[in-house]
Amino acid sequence: MTTPLAPALDDLLREANALCETHRFADALALLDPHIGQPPDDAALVPALHLLALSAMGTGDAARAQALWMRCLAAKADFAQAYSGLAALFAALGVLDQAQALYERLLSLTPADADARSNLGVVLQRQARHAEAEAAFRTVLAQCPNHADAHYNLGLLMQGQGRRAEAEVAFRAAIAANARHAKAHNGLGTLLQEQARGDEAAEAFRQALLIQPQYPEALNNLATLLKASGKLAEAELAVRLALQIRPTFVDALNNLGCVLTDLKRVPEAEAAFRQVLVLAPNHAEAHYNLGVALHTLERLPEAEAAYREALRRLPGRVEAYNNLACVLTALGRRGEALDVLHEAVAVRPDFAEAHFNIASLVKEYGRLDEAEAGYRRALAANPDYGDAKFRLATLLISMGRFEEGFARYECRYTMPGFVHHATQRLLQCPAWRGEPLAGKSLLLWQEDGLGDMLQFGRYARVLKAQGAAHVAFACQPPLHRLFRGVDGIDAVIDHEAGAAVAAQFDCWVSPISVPHHLGTTLQTIPAPLAYTPEPALVEHWGARLATLAPGPRIGIVWKGNPKHFNDAHRSLPTLAALAPLWNLPGVQFVSLQKGQGEDEAQHPPASLPLLHLGSDVGDFVDTAAIIAQLDLVICVDTSTAHLAASLGKPCWVLLPQYDLDWRWMHEREDSPWYPGTMRLFRQRMNEAWSAVVERVRAACAERLCI
Template sequence: MIITTPLAPAPDDILREANAHCEARRFAQALALLEPLVGEGATTDDTTLAPALNLAALSATGMGDVARAETLWQRCLAAKPDFAEAYRGLAGLYATLGALAPAQALYERLLNLTPADIDARSNLGVVLQRQERHAEAEAAFCAVLAQCPSHADAHYNLGLLLHRQGRLTEAESALRAAIAANARHAKAYNGLGTLLRDLGRGDDAAEAFRQALLIQPQYPEALNHLAMLLKASGRLAEAELAVRLALQIRPNFVDALNNLGCVLTDLKRVPEAQAAFRETLALAPDHAEAHYNLGVALHTLERLPEAEAAYRETMRRLPGRVEAWNNLACVLMALGRRGEALDVLHEALAVRPDFAEAHFNVASLLKEYGRLDEAEAAYRRALDANPDYGDAKFRLATLLISMGRFEEGFARYECRYTMPGFVHHATQGLLQCPVWQGEPLAGKSLLLWQEDGLGDMLQFGRYARVLKAQGAAHIAFACQAPLRRLFSGADGIDAVLGHEAAATAAAQFDYWVSPISVPHRLGTTLDTIPAPLVVTPEPALVEHWRARLATLEPGPRIGIVWKGNAKHFNDAHRSLPTLAALAPLWNLPGVRFVSLQKGQGEDEARNPPASLPLLHLGSDVRDFVDTAAIVAQLDLMVCVDTSTAHLAASLGKPCWVLLPHYDLDWRWMHEREDSPWYPGTMRLFRQRVDEAWPAVVERVRVACAERFGI
C-alpha cells in the first residue's frame, strides 16, 4: 500500500472559509484557519498575503486582541503599501482607541489612494471633529455630501458637529436629512432627540428617542436620554424603568448609573441614590457630577462631614460648578462654621456674580451676624439676579418687618400667596369669595382664615376688633381646634368655624383675609400696632385649675415651657434640648414651677429630677382656654418661642421668652428686650452669638431673683 499525504488547502480556499467565519462573527475559528498563513511559523512571503493579513487583523479585532490586530495591519501595509482595506481597518482601530492623530494620517493616506472613498472622508471628518478641528471636520462632511447628497452618516455627523457649535437650526436640518436618507438611522434619531431637548421641545425629543428605540430596542444611550426627559417631566417611575433598562444592556454605563442616582434622589430614595453615585465613582473616579450628586445625597441624609468632602472634591475637579460652592456653604452653616461658609460663598460669587442662591445665603449669614443693612442689600441682589426667587422675596419681607419697616415688609410678606410650596398658595383657589384688599367693610361679612401657626393667630387675632370697628357686619374666624373655644368669646369675632365648614360656606362671605395680611391692608406701623387680643379666663376653669395649683407650697409660681412644636422649621434652635437646661432656675429658693409643656418634652415633665418639685399640668390641658385659666393664676411665664408666650402676654401676665440666636423669628425684631406687640408684659432674653443656653438661663435666674426679691 502506498501512503499519501493529504494536500494542504489552497490559500484562496482558506481565505474563503475564514471570511465566512468572520462574517458570522466566529473570529476565533477564522484566526485559527489563517494561523498557518500569517503566524510566526508561516513560510509564505508577506507580499503575497496582504488579504490574509487584513482578514486576520479583522478577526483579532473581533476577539478584542488589539495589539495583534495592529501588528497584523502594520505587516500588511509593509508588505503592500497601497492596500486600501488595511488603511481603513487600522485607521478605524486607532480611532476607536482614541489615537486620533495616527487615525487622521491613515485616513488621509487612504484618500490619496482612493480619492472617491466617501466613507473614508466621512470617517476623517469624525476624527477631525474629535480633535476639535471643527472647520476642517465640517469641510470634510460637506465634501462627502457634495459628492453624495444621500450619505446618511455624513448628515448625521455634521448634525452632531453643528449642535456642539450651538448652530441648532442647522443641526436639526442635518439630522433630519440623515433620517430622510436612512429612515432606520437610530443614532440620528437619538442625536435629534438630544438637540430637541436642548431646544426645550421635550415632547418632540421624547418622540425622537422612542423612534430610535423602535429601530434599535437595545440602545442604552437612547434609553438613558429618554429617562432624563421623563425625570424632568416628573414621571419618575417611568424614568427609573428606562434607566435601569439601559443598565441591563450596559451594566457599566457610567452616565446611566449617575442618572439612576438622580432619579432615586427625586423619588426620595436617597440611600439607594447615594449607593448609585458611589458605584458610578467606583467605575469613573473622575466623574465630577457624580461627586456633586453624592454630596447632595449625603447632605440630604445629614451626613455632613461626608457631604463636605464630596462637595470639596467636586470643586477641585469643577471649579466653575458654583452650586457645589453654595451647597458646601450650607453644610458649613449646618456645622456651625459660619465664617468659613461666608468665605466660600464669596468665592462662589467671584466665579458667578449673578448667582442668586449664593447672594441669598450670604444675606442669611449676614442677618445672623446682625449686619442687617448688608443682609438687606444681599437679598435684593438675589432678587436682581432672579426676580422670581420666592425664598428671597419671603426672607427680605421678614427681615424688613424685623427691622420695624412694616410698610414695605408686610407688603412684601404677601408674596407667600405666589409661592406654590406655601399653604397660602392653595387658599386662593379654595375659598370662593374675593380676598379683602382694604375695601370699606361697612355692612360686609368677612372670613378670617387661619393659614399659619397657633401663636401667629394669637398675635394677630387682635385685628378682629379693629376690623369690627370699621363696620364689618359679621366676622367669622376659621381656625384649628385648639383655638376655637378661646376665640369664640374674642372681641370682634361673631362666629368660629372649622376649616372644612368655613370653606364650604365661603361663597356666603363678601371677603376673606388672613389675620397676618391685615397689618398690610391697614398700613400698621410700629407706632400704630393695636393692643393685644384680650383673653378673659373662664371662671369655672379658673376654679378647676386652682384646686390643682393649690397642691403647691406657698411661693411665687412660675410657668415653664421649654419645647415648641417639633415640626417647626427652626425647632432645633428655638427649643431647649432638655428640661435640665432650665436647671439654674431650680436654685431660686421658695419658687414653685408649673409645667405647661405639651407634645415633645411631656415625658420629661412627668418624670422631673428629684431636686425639682415640678407640678406638671400640660398633659391635662385640652386647649388654650385651659392654658389661659392656669396662666392667669401664675406670677410669671418663662418659655421658649412658642404659642404659650402669646397667650400669656395677651392675658397681661409677665412673660419672659428665651430666644435663639440662629434664625430668630421676625416678630421679635432685633436687639430690644421688649416687644412692641406686647408692651409692658413681655421681656426677651436673647441668645448671643455662640452662646449656649445655660448662660441665657442664668440671666433669667438673676432676673427672677431680682423680681421676687430672693
C-alpha cells in the same frame, strides 16, 4: 508548515467574511490563522491579513490587529483598507494625531472616499479643531448630499457649539438620508431635550430604540427625560435596561443613582454612585451626586468630603459650592460656609442660590443691610425665586419696615409649596384687599400657626370697627373656645365648615395679611387681642395651683412644636437647661409644657420640683385660666408667649440665635407687639443656652427682690 491558500483563496475569504458579518470574529480567526504564513510571503495574503485584522479587532485584540495591518502595508504600501482600519483603530484608542495622519494618507490615495473624509472630520472634531471638522463634513456633503453619517456628525458638531437650529437640520437630514440611522434619532432626541421639547425628544428616543432595541445610550437618555417629567418608575426601568445591556455604563449608573434619589431610595442611590466611582474614580458628577445622597442621609462629614472631591475635579460646579456651604452651616462652621459661597459667586456672579445663602448667613451675624442686599441680588438673578421673596419680606418686617415687608409677605400666595397658595382655589369668595368693609361679611381664615393667630387675632376687633357686619373665624380646634370670647369675632368654625360656607361671605382674608391692607406701622400696631379667662376655669385651675407652697409662681415652657422648621434651635434641649432658676428661693414652678417635653415634666428630677399642668390642659382657654394666676411666664418661642402677653401677664421669651422668627425683630429687649408685658432674652453669637438662662435667673432675682 503553513497550508497554502492557493486555489481555494476566494472561497476561504468569502467564508471568513460571512463569519465577520455575523460578528463571529473568533471563528473567522480560527479559519484564517492556519493560512497566513510569515513575511515576505505577504503580497498574496494581503486580503486575508486585512480580514484577519478585522477579526482581531472584533475580538478586542487591538495590538494584533495593528500588527496585521502593518504587515498589509509592508506588503502593499497603497492598500487603502489597511489605512482605513488602522485609522479607525487609533481613533478608538484615542491616538488622534496618528488617526488623522492615516486618514489624510488614505484620502491622498482615494480622494473621493466620502467615508474616510467623514471619519477624518470626527477625528478633527475630537481634537477641538471645529472649523476644520466642519469643513470636512461639508466637503463630504457637497460630494454626497445623502451621506447620513456626515449629516449626523455635522449635527453633533453643531450641537456641541450651541448652534441648535443647524444641528436639528443636520440630524433630520441624516434621518432623511437613512430613516434607520438610530444614532441620528438619538442625537436629535438629546438636542430636543436641551430645548425643553420633551414630547418630541421622547419620540426621537423611541424611534432610535425601535430601530436598535439594544441601544444603551438611547435608553439612558430616555430615562433622563422620564425623570425630568416626574415619571420615576419608568425612568428606573429604562436606565436598568441600559445597564443590563452594558453593566459598566457609568453615565447610566450615575443616572440610576439620581432616579433613586428622587424616589427617596437614598441608600440605593448611594450604592449606585459608589459603583460609578469604582469604575470611574474621576467622575465629578458622581462625586457631587454622592454628596447629595450623603447630605440627605445627614452624614455630613462624608457629604463634605464628597462635595470637595467634586470641586477638585470640576471647579466650576457652583451647585457643589452651594451644597458644601449648606453642609458647613449645618456643622456650625458658618465662617467657612461664607467663604465657600463667595467662591461660588466668583465663579458665577448671577448664582441666585449662593446670594440667597450668603444673605441668610450674614443675617445671623446681624449684618442686616448686607442680608437685604444679598436677597435682592438673588431676586435680580432669579425674579421667581420664591424663598428669596419670602426671606426678604420677613427681613424687612423684622427691621421695622412694615410697608414694604408686609406687602412682599403676600408672595406666599404665589408659592405652590405654601399652604396659602391652595387657599385661593379652596375659598369660593374674593380675597379682601383693603376695600371698605361697611356692611360686609368677612371670613378670617387661619393658614399659619397657633401663635400667629394669637398675635394677629387682634385685627378682628379692628376689622369689626371698620364696619364689617359679620366676622367669622375658621381655625383649628385648639383655638375655638378662646376665640369665641375675643372681641370682634362673631362666629368660630372649623376649616371644613368654613370652606363649605365661604361662598356666602363677601370676602376672606388671613389675619397676617391685614397689617398690609391696613398699612400698619410700628407706631400703629393695635393692642393685643383682649380675652378674659372664664371664672369657672380660673376657680378649677386655682384649686390645683393652691397645692403649691406660698411664693411667686412662674410658668415655664422649654420646648415648642417639634415639627417647626427651627425647633432644633428654638427649643431647649431638656428641662434641666432651666435648672439655675431653681436656685431662686421660695419660687414655685408650674409646667405648661404640652407635647414634646411632657414626659420630662411628668417625672422631673428631684432637684427640679414643679407642678405639671400641661398634660391636663385641653386648649388655650385652660392655659389662659392658669396663666391668669401666675406671676410670670418664662418660655421659648411658642404660642404660650403670645397668649401670656395678650393676657397682660409678664412674659419672658428665650430666643435662639439662629433663624430667629421675624416677629421678634432685632436687638430689642421688648416687643412692639406686646408693649409693657414682654421681655426678650436673646441668645448671642456662639452663646450657650446656659448663659441665657443665667441672665434670666439674675433678672428674676432682681424682679422678685431675692
